[in-house]
Amino acid sequence: MSTSPASPSDAHPTGMVASVTEDVVSTVQAVRVIAKRHTHKSTSWWIGRVALYALLVVASVAMLIPFFWMVISSFKRDNEVFSVPVRWLPLTWHPENYIRIFSNSMAGGYSMTNWLKNTLILAVVVTFLQVLTGSFAAYGFARVKFPGRNALFLGYVATIAVPWQAYMIPQFILLTKVGLSNTLWAIILLQAFGAFGVFLMKQFYETIPEELSESARIDGLSEYGIYWRIMLPLSVPAIASLSLLTFVNTWNDFLGPLLYLRDRNLFTIQLGLNTFAGDPQTASQDALIMTGAVISVLPIAIIFMLGQRYFVEGIATSGMKG
Amino acid sequence: MSTTVQPAPTRTIAKRKSALRRRNTLMGWTFILPNFVGFALLTLIPIAALIFISFTKWGALGDPVFVGLKNYRTMFTQGTYWTALWNTVYYTIIHMPLTLVISLALALLLNQKMRGVAFFRTAAFFPYITSIVAIAVVWNLLFSPEYGPIDQMLSWLGVSAENLPRWTTGASPITGAMPAVIIVATWREMGYYMLLFLAGLQTIPPELYEAARMDGANSWQRFWNVTWPGLRPTTFFVTVMLTIGSFKVFDLILVMTEGGPGQATLVLSQLIYRTAIGTSGAGGDFGFSSAVAVSLFLICLTITIIQFLVNRRAEK
Numbered sequence: 001m002s003t004s005p006a007s008p009s010d011a012h013p014t015g016m017v018a019s020v021t022e023d024v025v026s027t028v029q030a031v032r033v034i035a036k037r038h039t040h041k042s043t044s045w046w047i048g049r050v051a052l053y054a055l056l057v058v059a060s061v062a063m064l065i066p067f068f069w070m071v072i073s074s075f076k077r078d079n080e081v082f083s084v085p086v087r088w089l090p091l092t093w094h095p096e097n098y099i100r101i102f103s104n105s106m107a108g109g110y111s112m113t114n115w116l117k118n119t120l121i122l123a124v125v126v127t128f129l130q131v132l133t134g135s136f137a138a139y140g141f142a143r144v145k146f147p148g149r150n151a152l153f154l155g156y157v158a159t160i161a162v163p164w165q166a167y168m169i170p171q172f173i174l175l176t177k178v179g180l181s182n183t184l185w186a187i188i189l190l191q192a193f194g195a196f197g198v199f200l201m202k203q204f205y206e207t208i209p210e211e212l213s214e215s216a217r218i219d220g221l222s223e224y225g226i227y228w229r230i231m232l233p234l235s236v237p238a239i240a241s242l243s244l245l246t247f248v249n250t251w252n253d254f255l256g257p258l259l260y261l262r263d264r265n266l267f268t269i270q271l272g273l274n275t276f277a278g279d280p281q282t283a284s285q286d287a288l289i290m291t292g293a294v295i296s297v298l299p300i301a302i303i304f305m306l307g308q309r310y311f312v313e314g315i316a317t318s319g320m321k322g
Numbered sequence: 323m324s325t326t327v328q329p330a331p332t333r334t335i336a337k338r339k340s341a342l343r344r345r346n347t348l349m350g351w352t353f354i355l356p357n358f359v360g361f362a363l364l365t366l367i368p369i370a371a372l373i374f375i376s377f378t379k380w381g382a383l384g385d386p387v388f389v390g391l392k393n394y395r396t397m398f399t400q401g402t403y404w405t406a407l408w409n410t411v412y413y414t415i416i417h418m419p420l421t422l423v424i425s426l427a428l429a430l431l432l433n434q435k436m437r438g439v440a441f442f443r444t445a446a447f448f449p450y451i452t453s454i455v456a457i458a459v460v461w462n463l464l465f466s467p468e469y470g471p472i473d474q475m476l477s478w479l480g481v482s483a484e485n486l487p488r489w490t491t492g493a494s495p496i497t498g499a500m501p502a503v504i505i506v507a508t509w510r511e512m513g514y515y516m517l518l519f520l521a522g523l524q525t526i527p528p529e530l531y532e533a534a535r536m537d538g539a540n541s542w543q544r545f546w547n548v549t550w551p552g553l554r555p556t557t558f559f560v561t562v563m564l565t566i567g568s569f570k571v572f573d574l575i576l577v578m579t580e581g582g583p584g585q586a587t588l589v590l591s592q593l594i595y596r597t598a599i600g601t602s603g604a605g606g607d608f609g610f611s612s613a614v615a616v617s618l619f620l621i622c623l624t625i626t627i628i629q630f631l632v633n634r635r636a637e638k
Contacts, residue, residue, distance in 0.1 A: 049436070056431065056438075060445035063509065067448070069471065070460045082469040122488040133357035140353025146346045152354070159365050161626055163570040165591040169611050170368035183542060193360025223349050252453035256572050259599065270455045275579055277459050287461060300514045304451050310446065311451070315514070316521040319515040 035309045035320055070297075073290040076099075078096045081286035091151035097291040112245050112283070112292065114265050117256025122184060122268060123250040126191040131239055139227045141198065142205035143213060153202075156195040164255075186260040187268075197242050203317055204238035205231060241314030244307045248300055333563065338485075372619075376612035388611070393613035395569045403614065406593040413589065414527030421564055425512040430549070443520075444585050447513035454510075456576035461506045465489035499586045506591035507574055511567070515560050522556030523549070558633045559622050565629070566622050590618045 068088075073081045073096055074091040102112050139151050170188070172181070178187045212234075213226045219228065232239075257271040266276065274290045276282050283289075304311060376393055378386035397403045432443050449457065464472050467489070476487075487498030526549065534544045550557075572591035575581060581588035581596070598611035 034482075052431065052436070053438075056442050059428075060442055063445050063449065063513075066457070066464060068458045068507075069450075069464065070456070073463070081463065082466065124496045132362065137354045137357035140350045144346055144353060146343065146348035146350040148347075149350060152358075159361075159369065161566075161623065162365075162369055162619060163431075163566065163591075163622055165570045165572050165594060166615040167365070167368040167372050168607060169594060171364060171372040172599065173375075173608065174368060175372070186512060189360065189364055193364055195361060195365070198357060202347060216386075220547075221424070223353075227353070248451055252333055252451070253451065254455050254577065258576070259595075270453050273459065277455075277462075289459055290454070290463075293459050297452045297456050299449070300451055300453070304448070315517050 011028045053114050060208070067297075070290050070293050073287055076287045076290075078287045081290070083136050089283045095285065097287055098295075101288055101291045101295070108278055110264065112272070112295070115267050117150065118266060118271070119196075119251055119268040122191075123247045125188050125207060126250045127246045129188070129192035129244050130194065130197045131243055133193060134236065135201045135232065135239065135240065136197045136227070138201030138205055139223075139231055142202045143210075143226075143231075147182050153271045156198060162196055168255070168259065175260070181260055182266065183260075184266060187253070187256045188248075189247070190256050190260075191253065197246065200245075200314060200317065201235065201238055202243050204235050208234055237310065237313065238317075240307065240310040241247075241317075244303060245314050247304065248311075252298060271289060343567070364379055372612050372615055376616045378609045380608040381606045389609065393609045396610060397617070402585070402588070402593065403617075406588045406590050406614075407617075408572070408586060409585070410569055410589045412500060413504060413507075413587075414565060415572055416501075417507055417568050417571075418561070418564045420504070421508045421511055421515060422560060424508060425560070426553075426557075428512060428516040428520050428543075429523060432516070433520060443513075443516075446516055447614050449510045450514040452510075454573045455577050457506065457510060458574065461502075462578060464547035465502050499583060502569075503575055503578055503587055506578065507571065510574075511564075515564065516561055518563075519553065519556055522553045526552035557630065562626060562629050565625050568616065569625070571623055590614060590621075594618065608615045 020214065038221055072090060075093050075095060077092070080091060131134055141149060147225070175181055175186050175189065180189070209229065209256055210232060216226050252270060253268070254270040254274065257268045258274075261271060264272075264275075269292075273289070275295055277293060278290045337575055375386060377388060377390060379392070379471075380626050381465045401588070428446055432446070432471070463484035464470055467473060472489070487501070489498045489502040531544060531546045539547065570591055572587055573593060575587050575589055576595075579587045581592050594611050594615045597607045597614065601607070
């Protein structure tokens with residue numbers, strides 16, 4: 001703000017008054033000018049903001065409309081899913097779809113309950129193993145110096161560049177030869193030892209000051225003790241990121257189950273849903289298929305809402321997934 | 323260490339050093355081993371086996387027989403491989419730039435300080451964490467011919483019935499299957515790359531924008547002279563990820579179109595899967611499948627190297 005120096009000598013009271021009024025006038029003028037400029041700026045600023053919001057609202061509607069349609073259709077009757085013109089709200093609401101889909105007789109011998117159970121088992125076991133072995137190995141790479149360590153790590157990095165699609169068949173042959181095809185073990189082995197976890201955890205461990213483990217070492221803690229008592233508790237945010245990403249990845253995995261699981265009772269929710277939607281016996285049940293889709297997405301949506309921060313951090317620090 | 327005692331035991335120190343080293347090596351390996359065993363068995367060995375298998379004739383039954391380059395010769399002379407390769411390239415050259423531009427635009431829009439920005443970011447990112455199957459099922463219904471919401475919207479906009487693109491099913495001369503897959507893939511992935519760009523934008527110092535503004539640069543100039551160069555490492559990374567991701571596109575195609583109609587969306591990954599275990603066509607040809615897989619691997623490797631070299635040159 002333009003503050004004209006209070007000019008003034010105590011010796012000239014009138015002069016002082018004059019200068020004060022002058023001051024006030026100039027201040028008022030200045031304020032007016034600023035205010036004017038501000039309102040002017042804010043008109044165009046407001047136009048910009050409104051346009052921006054309009055754009056974003058349109059964009060997010062476009063992004064979310066498939067989900068909206070999915071949820072709405074899951075409450076419709078099967079033959080009401082397609083209608084001309086498109087009906088955005090069901091005529092009658094059918095929440096019983098959500099019960100129907102769990103009853104075996106309904107779903108053509110498919111068992112939603114089994115699929116959810118299998119998927120949950122896989123996601124929990126894989127996440128547990130990935131976090132455990134990944135963080136353990138990451139400690140070795142980040143904190144223990146030994147010959148060959150860097151070469152070994154390079155091996156991990158290099159394989160990330162090899163697409164899984166390229167070696168999925170030899171992997172499949174291997175697991176089939178040892179008799180693990182058509183078991184949940186195949187999926188667990190497939191997902192649990194990825195290089196991704198090692199990466200993410202190593203990245204994080206390297207931000208923890210070395211002095212911390214050094215002083216613990218002087219206090220007589222073994223390397224395992226340092227890992228367990230110091231590094232692990234400190235890396236809770238990274239573990240949260242890794243757990244959430246792994247859980248969601250395993251929950252959503254379609255290719256692994258597709259390759260390995262033949263028995264319908266072993267299906268995961270993704271493979272089950274896909275089979276359900278593609279089977280001529282059941283494919284006409286559009287509303288029920290949408291119900292299944294909602295059920296397959298819902299747990300992930302909830303987990304994502306609760307742990308959004310960790311997702312974003314995990315992706316931003318590692319820059320990759322899967 | 324005792325400094326007063328004269329006979330400086332260098333040998334003992336050396337011994338102790340090597341003992342420490344041995345201890346560290348042992349220690350390091352015990353940490354790495356649990357993960358490494360799984361990693362070696364399930365990643366390293368299969369990769370090594372892949373190259374070997376590609377030189378053999380091997381079906382679901384029996385043992386591999388070494389046949390030299392036969393699989394590769396069949397691959398290059400067979401039309402299916404070229405169709406799959408072309409489809410993959412087609413998918414990549416549309417999907418990659420499209421996703422890059424949209425995700426960058428989204429990131430720039432959502433990098434501003436304003437109310438509700440978190441909501442919009444979530445909305446953009448959400449498709450990425452939902453399962454491919456659910457997405458494909460929903461979009462397939464949206465794309466259904468004639469009565470599907472998308473076709474209805476198009477006819478409402480004045481597209482006549484015979485001109486409606488045959489999205490994922492049609493037997494019409496022009497199939498919209500690949501565009502449909504690309505639309506869904508872009509919709510699904512843009513939020514993810516947006517996040518990477520947002521992270522990249524955070525690394526550009528705000529003083530640079532301040533300085534550019536002082537110099538009277540308009541927003542377009544600020545973008546070209548501050549944002550774009552500042553984002554270069556991110557853009558490089560995103561380009562590599564997107565290109566490789568596009569080349570190995572698999573599950574989305576599998577659940578949306580299964581490579582059809584006809585071979586309109588048959589891609590390399592799917593050809594690998596189909597020749598080895600797929601139900602349609604001649605399944606159980608591991609050798610041929612592995613040759614295709616080796617070619618996919620080499621393509622991805624070459625792209626990474628080229629992009630890396632281009633990036634290095636641009637850095638100078």
